[in-house]
Amino acid sequence: MTQTVQVSDKDLQTNVTNELTFDSSIDAAHLVVLANAGVVTLSGDVGTLPERHTARRAAMRVAGVQAVTVDIMVRDPGAFGAKDSDIAEAANQMLGWAVDVPSDAVTVGVRNRVVTLSGTVTRHYEREAAARAVMYLRGVTAVSNTIRLMATASASDDLKATIGAAIRRNAQLDAEQVEAEVNGTEVTLRGAVRSCAERRQAENVAWSGAGVTSVKNQLTVTA
Known part of the structure; x- marks a missing residue:
């Protein structure tokens, strides 16, 4: 049975702020946290793009958070001295070295960092690996991932069964509350979960299915 966590917006704001401050990989001095009906909004600025993503993940793991909106800006990276052409060259090199990105499958464009x-x-x-490969480059303020997924013949006929089994095996999920509907290579998740982190975990499981080209996460966070 899914257990709900009732947390007031005031307490939620405090808890998320404390979590951001606790995480030593985040400089929370310039971050602002607001909470409204379980939805947390993060604003302010950070020094790097990975720090922005880390702040989002930190907020998502706090009990009672139903959704996270991120309005955090990456500070002007001019101090790094990175031009768009420098970033593009470095990005191509990183993608070329990444063993989990198919060779010559990804094209890079850079504008205003x-x-x-x-x-x-x-x-x-x-x-996802392609985005990670370029996220940590100096001077990058955002990554727009428009890479498309191509359907392949490797999609299993019993994809629904294999994803359902993976959900049941996962210790972080309450399998009785999560249902995966499959239409061809598209997966839709329905049901209720206990946290944003669990919602994200269920989505990761669905994406792991061979041949999946789309995941619609319609799971609700009950809090």
């Missing part, structure tokens, strides 16, 4: 990734791959993890 925003990296845009395009191309086609056959696995979701390859698309």
